[in-house]
Amino acid sequence: MAAPGPSSSSEAGKASSEAAPLQYSLLLEHLVGEKRGPRQALDPAAFGGFPSPPKSPEQKMVERAMESCGFKAALACVGGLVLGGAFGIFTAGIDTNVGFDPKDPYRTPTAREVLKDMGQRGLSYAKNFAIVGAMFSCTECLVESYRGKSDWKNSVMSGCITGGAIGFRAGLKAGALGCGGFAAFSAVIDYYLR
Secondary structure: OOOOOHHHHHHHHHHHHHHOOOHHHHHHHHHOOOOOOOOOOOOHHHHOOOOOOOOOHHHHHHHHHHOOHHHHHHHHHHHHHHHHHHHHHHHHHHOOOOOOOOOOOOOOOOHHHHHHHHHHHHHHHHHHHHHHHHHHHHHHHHHHHHHOOOOHHHHHHHHHHHHHHHHHHHOHHHHHHHHHHHHHHHHHHHHHHO
């Protein structure tokens, strides 16, 4: 048997291309053409993810409350209170002058005096950390709400505002240094946390 010539194979190719549309044409018909079906929501389980049920109105309300500026400020205040108290007690524990009486430098302080000084220092640090944490968190939330973006600039701006407000009590120069120092510290922390 003789093989068909080149002219007969090209004629067969033309006939088959006219009879059946190309594959991408079929795909286009199903994606944008008349045969397109209604759009369905994707199921995360189909891609190997865990399916999640739709959120109830109570869950949405709790999420909105937890993302509010007031909740973030309260959470930072409580966190600062705990962290500041622990830091104050720790620094008082390693300080050799805790319970020291300047009137009688050779007297050994009692355990009660040492514990009293540790408690006072812990309370002082706790209040300061709580105030700074609440100020920073509230300022960052307000800056983020105003800008409509969540990026590193928010923490730098809020760090400058917080540091400037704290340092401004000691004067304009201290306010400027507080702004710059707190903004730089916030940028470094934000860089490592993101």
